[in-house]
Amino acid sequence: MRFVLRLVRIVFTLLRYGVDELALSGFREHRIRMLAGVLTLGRRFELPPGVRLRMALERLGPIFIKFGQVLSTRRDLLPLEIADELARLQDRVPPFPAVQARAIIEAELRQPLEAVFAEFDDVPVASASVAQVHFAVLRDGREVAVKVLRPGMLAVIDDDLAILHLLARWVERLSADGRRLRPREVVKEFDVYLHDELDLVREAANAAQLRRNMADLPLIIVPEMHWDLCTRNVCVMERMTGVPISQVARLRDAGVDIKKLARDGVTIFFTQVFRDGFFHADMHPGNIQVSVEPQTFGRYVALDFGIIGTLTETDKEYLAQNFIAFFRRDYKRVAELHVESGWVPPSTRVDALEGAIRAVCEPQFDRPLKDISLGQVLMRLFQTSRRFNVEIQPQLVLLQKTLLNVEGLGRQLDPDLDLWTTAKPFLERWMDEQIGGRALLRRLKDEAPHYARLLPELPRLLHDALAGRIGHTSRPTDDTALLAEMLREQRRTNRLLAGLTWGVAGFLLGALAARYALLWAGT
Structure with a gap:
């Protein structure tokens, strides 16, 4: 019942802002454009199409706002004026109550809030579509930022994503243009991205990797994660x-x-x-x-x-x-x-x-x-x-x-x-x-441990494979597969060594030519 009611609200909102006319008029097929004309009878839209689409997504809530933001990056699929309008979507979502935030934190960390934080600001410093952030102070005096996932987001997201998948299938069935836009792939990409964003441990791991990568570049600061206080729904990090x-x-x-x-x-x-x-x-x-x-x-x-x-x-x-x-x-x-x-x-x-x-x-x-x-x-x-x-x-x-x-x-x-x-x-x-040559040397260095382990086994594998084939036994099946892999690795090694040989030879010939040129110039 909840799914049906949500679907009705979505359809009503899309019709109200003329998104149906916007979507259908983008197709080249004459019959589809005629259908768009029939649907717009009795409706007049004064605002530009991109503005209407943005307003409809804002009306439908956080998940559709997020979908519009992701869709705005697919400028290979959308007219530029619509992509530019969707890029204006902002995550300005009213915060959820601090009581809920405190309950989520205590449930995730399995201890009272006072046992972790000496201070906790109930007023969030930022509120987005899937989470909000509170400033706090740990018991040891370190200032931190606490990111808390919105309650019940997974169920809401799964419901809306199911509807988006359904709408994408309808669009694909309408015409060849619909198939060219690959709406199901776009929604699938959005599905993966959104579920990844709901895992705050994954986000913390991203931050940790970026912080490690940027450690030798004194131009940027990335907050440190407090791993003992990070879960799927709560992430505690250094306050910036x-x-x-x-x-x-x-x-x-x-x-x-x-x-x-x-x-x-x-x-x-x-x-x-x-x-x-x-x-x-x-x-x-x-x-x-x-x-x-x-x-x-x-x-x-x-x-x-x-x-x-x-x-x-x-x-x-x-x-x-x-x-x-x-x-x-x-x-x-x-x-x-x-x-x-x-x-x-x-x-x-x-x-x-x-x-x-x-x-x-x-x-x-x-x-x-x-x-x-x-x-x-x-x-x-x-x-x-x-x-x-x-x-x-x-x-x-x-x-x-x-x-x-x-x-x-x-x-x-x-x-x-x-x-x-x-x-x-x-x-x-x-x-x-x-x-360049630096890449060749790096790849040889990276592959050296792999070759060092596999190449000594090549004679035995060749012998076992040949012996198994002569004896018409079924045992060498696995060895034969491994042999094929070994041969591929050997060919790859030969190509790398050949490239290195030619590179060294070219360098030596160039140096020799340069030396003779200098001698000739000196005479």
């Missing part, structure tokens, strides 16, 4: 104090170098992405502060680690090849990489995709670097991706969304910020580490 990064005038009055702050933000982001492959993916102004304390003056203060982006070695290699091709203006190679990676259908004409990418990127190279907007480039690329049915990978969409946030923050602080020049040293070093 700072000025919100959006309050530029206040920061300038405090003596903070705003231009340096902008450059530091770019440095932090590209270090997380290109060095660690582990980055804070929710860098909006509400989650970023700046310390004005004497010991940490001018450093960034990172908050809220529910959304963390990661990049695999494959992602990095793909990005490295794309960056090299872009810097060389080799748009054909960029198009070929899209086909090779499966981002576009195999039937895609490489020359057509090459021309579209050239039209987006070529004008940027002929402009001063400070006048290039990476955000505009990405938006044009998203439009191109819709034309060619490009399947954007979720982890890279998260990277692109965060990059837009970083550029927006940077230009807010310093309108003349040159994002490309600031990022160039990281890109060059990263590409060298990914595909």
Whole structure:
């Protein structure tokens, strides 16, 4: 009964704000557009479609607000004006009573509140869609922030997600356009992300990893987690104090170098992405502060680690090849990489995709670097991706969304910020580490223990496999599988050694040629 009532309220709200007309009018099929026209008879909407969609999601509550925020990052799927409007959604949710917060904390920590905290502020300092934060003081005098999950959130989320899955199936069945937008995959991605955010132990682990990664970069502060006080529904961390990064005038009055702050933000982001492959993916102004304390003056203060982006070695290699091709203006190679990676259908004409990418990127190279907007480039690329049915990978969409946030923050602080020049040293070093000689040596070093264990067993495995095959026994089945793995490892080793050999040979030949050139010049 609860599910039905919730579904009725959702449908009524969508009809009230004309979201049905907005969704159906986006399809190219004539019959679908006619249906949209019939549904809008007798209804007049004065506000723009994006505004109506945002208002409907706000009306439907925290889960739909969160869904709108996630959907706003999928600019490869939405018109830009709607994505921009959804990006304005804020987690301004009324807090739940302090009595409930205290009860949850005591139940999770299995002891009275007074046994853990000397002081506890009943008024939350922040209240979001899935949790709220209270300041407190531990019995030993350390100041902390206590994050508490909203009560009953899991049941509410599961109900709303079930409805979203149902709506996504309906959209897919309506037309080919619905299938191209992949609504079920979007909802599934949102499902995973939201359930991960409900686990505060996972968020604490993200913070701990980021704090460890950033320990040698004196530009950012990440709070320390108190692991003995962290559970799935409660997380206790070091209390952070700072000025919100959006309050530029206040920061300038405090003596903070705003231009340096902008450059530091770019440095932090590209270090997380290109060095660690582990980055804070929710860098909006509400989650970023700046310390004005004497010991940490001018450093960034990172908050809220529910959304963390990661990049695999494959992602990095793909990005490295794309960056090299872009810097060389080799748009054909960029198009070929899209086909090779499966981002576009195999039937895609490489020359057509090459021309579209050239039209987006070529004008940027002929402009001063400070006048290039990476955000505009990405938006044009998203439009191109819709034309060619490009399947954007979720982890890279998260990277692109965060990059837009970083550029927006940077230009807010310093309108003349040159994002490309600031990022160039990281890109060059990263590409060298990914595909250069340094990468080859690192991979050989990483794989050495594996080869040291497996290679001595190769003769015995070859003998056992051959003996088993000659004897027509069934015993060597497992060994044969292991043998196949060994042979693959051996071929991989041979390729690495061959590459190393050619690299050393090339280096020696180059050195020898340089020496003879110097001798020739001396004579």
